[in-house]
Amino acid sequence: MLTPQDVEIYRERGYLLLPDRFDAAETDLLLSEACRLAALDIPQRIMESDGEQVRSVYAVHHHSAAFERFTRDARTLEPARTLLDGDVYIHQTQLNPKAPFTGDVWDWHQDYLYWERDDGMAEPRALNVAVFLDEVNEFNGPVFVMPGSHRLSLDRQTKTVRDGWENTLNADFRHKITPEVLGELADTYGLESVRGRPGTVCVFDGRLLHCSPPNLSGRPRTIIFIRYNSVHNPLRPVPDPRPEWLANRDPRPLEVLSRPFSVPVAR
Numbered sequence: 001m002l003t004p005q006d007v008e009i010y011r012e013r014g015y016l017l018l019p020d021r022f023d024a025a026e027t028d029l030l031l032s033e034a035c036r037l038a039a040l041d042i043p044q045r046i047m048e049s050d051g052e053q054v055r056s057v058y059a060v061h062h063h064s065a066a067f068e069r070f071t072r073d074a075r076t077l078e079p080a081r082t083l084l085d086g087d088v089y090i091h092q093t094q095l096n097p098k099a100p101f102t103g104d105v106w107d108w109h110q111d112y113l114y115w116e117r118d119d120g121m122a123e124p125r126a127l128n129v130a131v132f133l134d135e136v137n138e139f140n141g142p143v144f145v146m147p148g149s150h151r152l153s154l155d156r157q158t159k160t161v162r163d164g165w166e167n168t169l170n171a172d173f174r175h176k177i178t179p180e181v182l183g184e185l186a187d188t189y190g191l192e193s194v195r196g197r198p199g200t201v202c203v204f205d206g207r208l209l210h211c212s213p214p215n216l217s218g219r220p221r222t223i224i225f226i227r228y229n230s231v232h233n234p235l236r237p238v239p240d241p242r243p244e245w246l247a248n249r250d251p252r253p254l255e256v257l258s259r260p261f262s263v264p265v266a267r
């Protein structure tokens with residue numbers, strides 16, 4: 001449950017950190033599922049530019065019963081329902097292990113720009129629930145944010161520089177914000193890095209400007225992202241749509257589980 005103060009912080013800053021929401025047994029369970037999925041040779045697995053390390057696995061909730069339940073756990077789904085004012089569905093899930101040394105940069109971006117241009121999302125009425133499965137610290141590639149930037153439309157300042165939706169998945173981004181604009185925005189909004197123990201939840205607005213540097217720590221930095229969209233915020237047709245595993249077009253609302261995701265339903 002979010003407190004009224006949590007909601008206020010989120011509306012004001014565009015993100016909210018909820019420490020220690022999942023315990024060690026739960027993050028261990030999710031990490032072992034993450035390792036299993038990262039070893040699968042499936043189209044939803046995207047490699048880093050070295051071709052060796054896994055950059056992302058998408059649609060993890062399609063490949064794992066534990067991740068599927070996790071997306072309906074009260075600690076992930078409730079904040080999304082509260083902050084988006086009602087029923088939501090999953091637009092996308094993504095696991096980012098950010099491997100030591102080869103785990104590459106994510107340039108500054110607003111997720112919503114991708115959801116809008118590539119997926120036809122009507123309004124910025126979607127958000128990220130990110131859950132840290134490893135400790136996230138200053139050395140292993142934490143997400144950097146510009147607090148308050150979620151109020152900005154950066155449509156004009158974001159140039160589409162490459163063709164093809166495949167270029168939304170690698171480190172060489174399809175839609176880019178120029179360095180001059182980013183410098184000015186950093187002066188205005190300031191920078192913060194989002195860090196925490198395993199089991200921490202970070203909820204952030206689809207328009208919050210964010211990025212992350214490479215991981216130079218020697219240990220992985222695994223974060224799972226669930227992107228929830230309001231059921232009242234449809235995806236419109238677009239010329240070269242991304243596959244369903246990147247942009248789900250089935251807006252059936254999710255129901256919150258009555259027990260923690262880690263407790264299997266009795267048969």
Ligand SMILES: O=C(O)CCC(=O)C(=O)O
Pocket residue numbers: 094096098106111141142143210211212223
């Ligand atoms: O894993 C990260 O550090 C950031 C990922 C991200 O921003 C994205 O996939 O949109």
Ligand SMILES: [Fe+2]
Pocket residue numbers: 109110111210
């Ligand atoms: Fe992002």
